[in-house]
Amino acid sequence: MSGPVVTAAKNALRARDVDLVLPYVHTEGEDEVRRAFSRVLPLRALGPEVADLADQWFFETVVRMHRAGENAPYTGLKPAGVDEGSVLPLAEKAVETGSIDEVHSFLTAELRTGLQRRINEVGRLAEQRDGTVGRARAHVAAMLGFEVYCHHVHQLVSSDPHNERHEDE
Template identity: 30%
Template sequence: METKIKKKLEESVSSKKRFRNIKFGGLPLILFAVLLFSSQSTFAHCDSYDGPVIKDAIKALKTNDVNPVLKWISKVQENEITILFHKTYNLRNGDKEVYEIVEKHFFETMVRLHRETEGEPYTGLKPAGSTKQIIQMTDEAIKVGNVDGFLLKLNKHIEKIVREKYDKVLQLSKVKDHSIKEGREYVEAYVNYTHTIEAMHDILEHGIEHGKGHAEHKE
């Protein structure tokens, strides 16, 4: 049994080495990293003031054109946002404090409805700079139109994480039968490691299921 486990670990590490050679497969790697190194709330980066949703909302209000924000919501939500957009825009030249309140309400509504399309709850607006670095890097790669630099950093990070998990399992495998406590520590590390590899494999093979909400978002 122990020989089989060691063989499985070695096969997993061998599989991991292939990730460094992936080029066009960068997109699945990006999705994997977001899922592996962050919680589900990572996908809420659209709720920050420097996120893409509010950036488009600011652009829409500056140009009096609601269209830039409609892509972030579903068709059934368009009427609510369009009405609120025009109400907000019409107050731009009025009382500054009143406008700031209405503008924030517009941003909150935009983010809340967008989160609904993702099947996720709205948890409030986040300050600029609160988005996790890995998501900022993915956005920057899109902005500059080049993913190579990001993939280089990402692949190194993935290798570091996998090696740390592997090394921990390998060390604990040497003492797993010394006591129940050490055995449980080994099992916990082993499960964490193998589930990480399995998640990586499944996402690279099949992609991430976005759910019904995301399907509506694409309409």
């Protein structure tokens, strides 16, 4: 409820200007958001309880369309104040300042920690192999887990974020 998509939706309702939220919605979802917006505006005049309900429905519609544009499932609205972790404030600061230094340092440290923890587990389990299938299986699971982790990280850092549609290109 305090993220950029809902914030844009709140601003759009306050200003009575749907264009303020449309940049957060892919082209295919624009008509649905426009229809929802036009239905919500008259309901907001019917009193605070109806306005709250209508606004909530609009926020859900906008976030659902936003998530669809990311090819991601809609899992509902999260309450304001939910701790989304340490990296989002750093990413937001990078957007504001144009500097990636802090977010880069944080992510580099997180990646190093994750890699080290996994490779340590591979080594620990390699030392514990005693010729039994169970111990060998545990080692193989850790080894493959490390390799798959590396593969997933590589896929993530080399992919187009959110499977972006570059509509203006």
